[in-house]
Every structure is written in structure tokens, then in C-alpha cells.
Amino acid sequence: MVAPAWLPTAWALFQGLLIEAMPFLLIGVLISGLASWLAPGGQWLRKLPTHPLLGPLAGAGLGFALPACECGNVPVARRMLVAGAPLDGALGFLFAAPVLNPIVIASTWAAFPDQPWLLLARPLGAVVVAFSLCRLLALLPEEQLLQPDVLAERRLNQPLSAVTLLQRRGGLVGPEPASPAVASTRPPLLDVLHHSSGELLQLALLLVGGCALAAMVQTLLPRQWLLQLGGAPTGSILALMALSLVISVCSSVDAFLALSFAAQVTPGALLAFLLLGPVIDLKLVGLLGLLLRPKGLALASGGALLTVLLIGQWVNLWRL
Amino acid sequence: MATVTATRLRAAGLALWGLVLLRAFADGRLALLLRDVFHPLVNLAGMVLLMLAVGLLLPLGRQSATIGPARRRDWLTLAASTLIALLLVLLPPNPSFADLAQQRPVDDTADAELTFVLPPAQRSLTDWVRLLRNQADPRLFSGEPASISGFVLPREDGPPLLARLLVRCCLADATPVGLAVRWPSDRPLPKRDQWLQIEGVMAVQAAPQGEELVLVPRRIQPIQRPRRPLEP
Numbered sequence: 304m305v306a307p308a309w310l311p312t313a314w315a316l317f318q319g320l321l322i323e324a325m326p327f328l329l330i331g332v333l334i335s336g337l338a339s340w341l342a343p344g345g346q347w348l349r350k351l352p353t354h355p356l357l358g359p360l361a362g363a364g365l366g367f368a369l370p371a372c373e374c375g376n377v378p379v380a381r382r383m384l385v386a387g388a389p390l391d392g393a394l395g396f397l398f399a400a401p402v403l404n405p406i407v408i409a410s411t412w413a414a415f416p417d418q419p420w421l422l423l424a425r426p427l428g429a430v431v432v433a434f435s436l437c438r439l440l441a442l443l444p445e446e447q448l449l450q451p452d453v454l455a456e457r458r459l460n461q462p463l464s465a466v467t468l469l470q471r472r473g474g475l476v477g478p479e480p481a482s483p484a485v486a487s488t489r490p491p492l493l494d495v496l497h498h499s500s501g502e503l504l505q506l507a508l509l510l511v512g513g514c515a516l517a518a519m520v521q522t523l524l525p526r527q528w529l530l531q532l533g534g535a536p537t538g539s540i541l542a543l544m545a546l547s548l549v550i551s552v553c554s555s556v557d558a559f560l561a562l563s564f565a566a567q568v569t570p571g572a573l574l575a576f577l578l579l580g581p582v583i584d585l586k587l588v589g590l591l592g593l594l595l596r597p598k599g600l601a602l603a604s605g606g607a608l609l610t611v612l613l614i615g616q617w618v619n620l621w622r623l
Numbered sequence: 624m625a626t627v628t629a630t631r632l633r634a635a636g637l638a639l640w641g642l643v644l645l646r647a648f649a650d651g652r653l654a655l656l657l658r659d660v661f662h663p664l665v666n667l668a669g670m671v672l673l674m675l676a677v678g679l680l681l682p683l684g685r686q687s688a689t690i691g692p693a694r695r696r697d698w699l700t701l702a703a704s705t706l707i708a709l710l711l712v713l714l715p716p717n718p719s720f721a722d723l724a725q726q727r728p729v730d731d732t733a734d735a736e737l738t739f740v741l742p743p744a745q746r747s748l749t750d751w752v753r754l755l756r757n758q759a760d761p762r763l764f765s766g767e768p769a770s771i772s773g774f775v776l777p778r779e780d781g782p783p784l785l786a787r788l789l790v791r792c793c794l795a796d797a798t799p800v801g802l803a804v805r806w807p808s809d810r811p812l813p814k815r816d817q818w819l820q821i822e823g824v825m826a827v828q829a830a831p832q833g834e835e836l837v838l839v840p841r842r843i844q845p846i847q848r849p850r851r852p853l854e855p
Binding site: 308309311312314315316318319320321322323325326329333493496497499500501503504505507508511517518521522550551552553556559560562564567 | 707
């Protein structure tokens with residue numbers, strides 16, 4: 304049997320995407336594991352604001368403290384969710400932190416030093432996207448939004464005032480302990496290593512699936528086709544959004560990639576490319592599926608596409 | 624047979640991924656996949672994964688009773704990781720640069736990255752393209768000697784170019800730059816993806832957009848793909 308001619312190129316693209324993403328995934332898991340060891344019980348996470356506006360903003364702002372690209376921040380967001388952090392805070396972090404961190408802002412500035420509006424518009428746009436998605440996903444009950452294993456662990460860590468006993472499948476029954484001393488006992492290092500390694504192996508396999516999908520689509524769908532759609536204001540935004548979904552490149556370097564076609568597309572399309580990729584792309588689908596049920600994932604994807612499209616349109620009205 | 628704990632299986636999984644990354648660093652394939660700046664990161668990640676695997680097997684402290692024998696899911700995860708690791712190690716990447724280049728828009732950012740000008744004979748293909756973007760008049764370079772290497776990139780509206788791929792992160796974001804070559808008329812055109820070292824002089828020829836710089840070869844030498852085929 305002869306392998307298709309495109310297969311060697313797709314295999315190389317797959318390896319490039321996977322090997323580039325693995326260190327960042329490791330960084331995310333290490334941050335998550337370290338947080339669970341240094342701040343056992345995640346009590347500080349539960350103190351994040353629950354206000355509909357401040358919650359997503361606080362979560363998004365954590366990106367400055369926990370710099371990770373979109374692969375690395377999935378384990379950190381998972382850690383926040385299972386530790387009982389307010390949903391808005393955890394989702395705000397998940398969707399905005401890949402842009403709102405010093406590395407990504409610096410790389411955007413390095414790639415577009417002559418376009419200061421982009422340096423402002425990208426973080427602002429990321430906050431708007433994260434806020435919109437938080438409000439949209441809040442329409443779903445947590446049971447329909449989060450994966451069962453995430454939800455079960457989350458219920459155990461949420462205060463009894465926030466969760467009914469029926470929602471908890473284990474843990475303490477009765478009045479909430481007056482002192483958090485038991486919950487804040489530092490776990491054995493080996494336990495943290497054990498759980499983090501399990502998480503990393505699981506995420507790595509999901510990453511493999513995402514990279515394989517992205518590599519195959521990239522090989523079979525010539526990028527020129529998408530960029531040739533890019534002349535019209537709306538067409539260019541849609542084309543660049545599709546491109547960001549397919550390319551699946553890390554948010555810390557996507558600005559340099561955007562630089563290569565910035566002159567051929569509208570400003571709104573350029574911003575749309577820089578906003579959508581860090582939230583959702585083919586490589587991320589598997590990783591996000593670890594946190595969100597299919598319904599939640601579909602809602603998040605649809606919401607992100609719509610919000611980014613609207614932001615792109617608005618920027619085109621402003622800049623063209 | 625002693626019961627295998629989940630921890631041991633996870634240690635094996637981490638070690639596998641660590642070895643894959645270290646192997647990729649050692650066998651030179653990273654030069655084909657990623658920009659140079661990421662290579663130490665991959666190497667470091669491989670070492671950290673191996674250290675974590677060793678850490679899992681060492682009695683670093685008291686292990687809680689919640690960690691029990693390996694479950695079916697642990698075995699499946701290890702089996703899948705092993706399969707992928709084997710495929711990655713046994714099947715090195717061998718992409719068609721011409722296929723990649725033809726799928727992507729030509730890089731038009733090179734002019735912003737030109738910092739200084741090398742003597743003509745020392746310029747790489749990418750240096751020439753960047754120089755041309757800065758000095759739009761190709762006549763300025765007519766008659767200058769050149770010695771460049773690249774792969775053969777066919778194009779629809781003319782003879783093949785000699786090209787290189789520029790990369791910012793990994794192969795997924797590579798974009799091509801190319802230079803026109805006046806191929807000898809007494810020989811067949813070179814095959815796509817063939818790597819060539821060409822020595823010659825620059826000349827100017829008519830092109831649809833006006834005039835373009837073309838390399839007139841004195842000597843064309845087929846070469847192996849260079850150890851570092853991607854350029855920043």
C-alpha cells in the first residue's frame with residue numbers, strides 16, 4: 304500500500320506542533336501542581352470575586368501572575384475549577400490568560416511595534432471575549448457545563464453554603480468546619496507528583512489528537528485559499544478566524560505569524576486572528592474537552608466565534 | 624507478581640515522553656521542526672520529565688493511601704503513550720518543503736528584519752530577498768556575485784524559484800521566500816524539492832510587475848537538505 308503524498312508533510316507538521324506544545328503543557332501542569340502544594344485546598348481561589356463583571360476580570364488578571372499559553376493554562380484552569388473557584392474567575396482565566404500575560408503582550412509588541420492600537424486592542428479584546436463567554440456559559444447549569452469528574456471534585460471543595468448535600472457525592476456532612484486547618488494540610492509531595500503526572504499524561508494524549516487534526520487540516524487545506532478570501536472586510540475576518548482555528552499555533556508566537564500576512568488583510572481580520580486562536584483552535588479541542596462537556600464546548604466555541612467576528616467588524620469600521 | 628502501582632506506570636509514561644523530547648533534541652530533527660530558540664526549551668522539558676519520572680519512583684516522602692494499584696485507565700494511557708512515542712522515534716519527519724511553500728502565502732515581512740548588509744558572496748537566499756525588499760531597484764545589484772542554497776519551488780507563472788522557508792515558531796507557521804533563477808536552457812529543469820547550491824551572478828530580467836533580479840548560475844550543485852533548513 305502506498306502512503307498518500309501528503310502524509311509525510313502532515314506527519315512533520317504534527318511533530319512540530321506536538322513537540323513545540325509539550326514544554327508549555329508541562330509548564331502549565333507544573334504551575335498547577337505547585338499551586339496545589341503551596342496553597343493546599345485552594346482557599347484563596349475560592350475568595351475570587353463572584354460578581355458577574357469582577358469575576359471574569361479577576362480571572363483574566365491572573366494571567367499576569369501565571370503566564371502560560373493556551374495549552375499550559377488548561378491544567379491551571381482545571382485546578383481552579385476543582386478547587387472550587389468561582390466559575391467566572393476560572394473561565395475568565397481560561398479564556399483570557401493566554402493573551403493577558405507578559406510573554407504574549409511582549410511578543411505582540413515586538414511583532415507590531417508600529418501599530419500601538421493593536422497592543423491595546425488585543426488585551427482589551429481578550430477581556431471582552433472572556434467576559435462574553437463567562438456570561439454565555441453562566442446560562443448553563445454547572446452539571447451541563449463541566450465534565451463529571453471535574454464537577455465531582457469541585458463539589459467537594461465548594462463550601463456547603465454554595466452546594467447542596469445532594470450535589471456532593473462524598474465529603475463532610477453537617478455544618479461546615481469552623482477552621483480550615485484540615486483542608487489546608489499540605490499534601491505529600493509524592494501525591495502531588497502522582498496526580499500531576501496523571502494529568503500531564505492525559506493532557507498529552509488529548510494534545511496528540513488535537514495536533515493530528517490540525518496537521519491534517521493544514522496539509523489538506525491550502526492556506527492561500529483562506530487568504531484569497533481576505534480582501535473584503537467581513538470575508539477577511541472570517542478567513543483569518545478560520546486560519547487561526549486551523550493553524551493552532553501557540554499564543555506566545557502567533558503575532559509573529561500574523562506579521563507575515565498582516566499587509567494582505569484588514570485590521571479587524573488581523574485582530575480576530577490574534578483573539579480567536581488563544582481561545583479555541585483544533586489543537587485545543589481535546590484539551591478543553593477535559594473541562595467542558597460537549598454542550599459547553601459548543602457554546603463556548605460558538606460564542607467565541609461570534610464575539611470575535613463582532614470585534615473584528617467594529618475594528619474595521621474604526622480603522623478602515 | 625507484585626502489584627504494579629499507578630505511580631510506577633505514570634513514571635514510565637513521563638519517562639517515555641521525556642525520552643521522546645530528548646531524542647528529538649539529540650537526533651537533530653528539531654532543526655527541521657522548530658525555530659532554534661525553542662530547542663533548549665524542548666531539551667529542558669525532556670530532562671524535567673525524566674527527573675519527575677525518577678522522583679515518582681524515589682521514596683521522597685509519605686505517600687497517601689489514596690494511590691493504589693494501577694487501574695485499566697492507567698494501562699491504556701501508558702499503552703497509547705508508548706505507541707505514540709514509538710511512532711515519533713521510528714518515523715522521523717520528512718516533509719516536502721515545496722508542498723509546504725505552495726500552500727502558504729509568500730512571506731512579506733523580510734524587509735522589517737534586515738539589520739545590516741553582508742558582502743554579496745556571503746549573502747544567503749533570505750538575505751538577498753530581504754535586501755531586495757529594502758532596495759526596490761534590482762539594477763543596483765546587477766552583476767554582483769552570489770552563492771546561495773535552497774530548495775526548488777515550482778510556480779505556475781514561470782520557471783521554478785530557489786526558495787527557503789522562514790519560521791517563527793514551528794513548521795506550522797513556516798512561510799516561503801524565493802529568488803528567480805535563469806535555469807540553463809540545455810538542461811532539464813530541476814525537480815521540485817531538490818536542494819541545490821548555486822553559484823553565479825545577479826542579473827535583471829523583465830517580469831510581469833516590471834523588472835526582477837534573477838540569478839544566472841555558473842555552477843549548480845545538488846546537495847543534501849542542510850542540517851538547519853529553516854531560517855528565522
